[in-house]
Amino acid sequence: xxxxxxxxxxxxxxxxxxxxxxxxxxxxxxxxxxxxxxxxxxxxxxxxxxxxxxxxxxxxxxxxxxxxxxxxxxxxxxxxxxxxxxxxxxxxxxxxxxxxxxxxxxxxxxxxxxxxxxxxxxxx
Amino acid sequence: xxxxxxxxxxxxxxxxxxxxxxxxxxxxxxxxxxxxxxxxxxxxxxxxxxxxxxxxxxxxxxxxxxxxxxxxxxxxxxxxxxxxxxxxxxxxxxxxxxxxxxxxxxx
Numbered sequence: 001x002x003x004x005x006x007x008x009x010x011x012x013x014x015x016x017x018x019x020x021x022x023x024x025x026x027x028x029x030x031x032x033x034x035x036x037x038x039x040x041x042x043x044x045x046x047x048x049x050x051x052x053x054x055x056x057x058x059x060x061x062x063x064x065x066x067x068x069x070x071x072x073x074x075x076x077x078x079x080x081x082x083x084x085x086x087x088x089x090x091x092x093x094x095x096x097x098x099x100x101x102x103x104x105x106x107x108x109x110x111x112x113x114x115x116x117x118x119x120x121x122x123x124x
Numbered sequence: 125x126x127x128x129x130x131x132x133x134x135x136x137x138x139x140x141x142x143x144x145x146x147x148x149x150x151x152x153x154x155x156x157x158x159x160x161x162x163x164x165x166x167x168x169x170x171x172x173x174x175x176x177x178x179x180x181x182x183x184x185x186x187x188x189x190x191x192x193x194x195x196x197x198x199x200x201x202x203x204x205x206x207x208x209x210x211x212x213x214x215x216x217x218x219x220x221x222x223x224x225x226x227x228x229x230x231x
Contacts (some may be wrong), residue, residue, distance in 0.1 A: 045160075045168065045212055047220040061219055062125075094167055101174055109216045110158045110173035117167050 004095050004115035012089075012122050018082040022095030022115060029053050033098035034078045035111060036069060038091040046091075050098060053072040053080060056111060086123045092117040126150050130223035133158055136231040141203045143187075145212035145226045156217040158196045159189055162225075163209045164174040171211075172198065 008020035022034070035050035049059035059067050063082070071078040082089060097111045100114035127150040137143050147157065155175040160168035172189040176194060187206070188199045198214045200207055208230055213223040 044224045045214075045222040047214075047222070053221065063155040099170075099173070101177065106156075106228075108156060108177075110170055111160070111168070111214070112170060112179075113166035114169070116205075 001095050002032070002113050004097065004113060006093060006095050006115045006118040007073055008118060008120070010119055010121060012085055012120060013124050014086055014122055015084055018080070018085050018089060018120055018122070020080045020093055020118065020120070022078050022080075023098075024076045024078070029076045029078065032112075033049045033100070033109070034069075034071065035071065037081045037096060037114075038089075039094070039117075040088075045109055048080065048082075048093075052086045052096070070092045087122050089119065090122045092119050126153060126217065126221055127189035127217055128215055128221050128223040130143075130211075130213060130226045132226060133224065134227040135184055136200065136229055137203050138231045139203055139205060143200040143203055143207075143228060144210055145198045145200075145213075145228075147198070147223050149194045149215055149217075152193050153215045155192050156215055157168075157189070157191065157196045158214045158216065160212045160214065161207075161209045163211065187230060202229075 003025045005023045012018045028051040036048040051057045066083045068081040094117045095115045096111045097113045101108040128149045157175045157176045160167040176189045183225040190197050210225045210227045212225050
């Protein structure tokens with residue numbers, strides 16, 4: 001089964017860019033969709049966006065102007081960049097793989113495998 | 125954005141109880157509804173997708189989902205100690221959003 005591991009700085013200064021990488025093991029990245037989700041301390045989950053290995057993306061409109069998700073097939077990794085961060089971006093960031101069920105009348109996506117999550121704090 | 129509202133926000137139950145969690149969408153999402161379970165300090169785990177399809181490894185004797193349109197239900201039969209957790213619904217009809225969560229703790 002695919003396994004995911006997030007990596008990146010745990011502390012980012014306000015107005016700077018948050019950069020995280022997710023390393024995929026157990027399968028090729030050119031197989032699935034890949035996603036980022038975050039969870040502020042003590043709060044619920046927020047979907048950030050997803051990418052297909054070909055590079056096509058879909059972002060949460062509330063973050064779209066600040067988010068870039070990219071994939072590096074040579075390294076079996078995908079990445080998140082979130083610019084102009086504020087304290088409101090402090091959260092646990094999860095990378096994940098998506099599953100899709102096409103056996104019914106439509107494409108049903110779901111978040112299948114999650115990384116353990118990495119805490120990012122925005123503070124000066 | 126489609127708002128997802130779960131009720132209750134929290135509940136207390138005993139081992140062996142049957143628990144029902146409701147998730148209501150602010151507009152019709154057909155059957156594009158998933159359920160996740162999260163334990164403290166851990167990543168969420170997929171339980172159910174497409175309203176009623178159980179993820180591999182999830183015991184069908186205990187977990188089930190139903191609904192369509194705007195109203196959905198997650199039912200946990202015969203609650204086990206490992207089922208005490210927070211449960212989230214998620215819609216994938218458009219711009220994916222999650223419910224605020226329902227915490228199930230021990231009575």
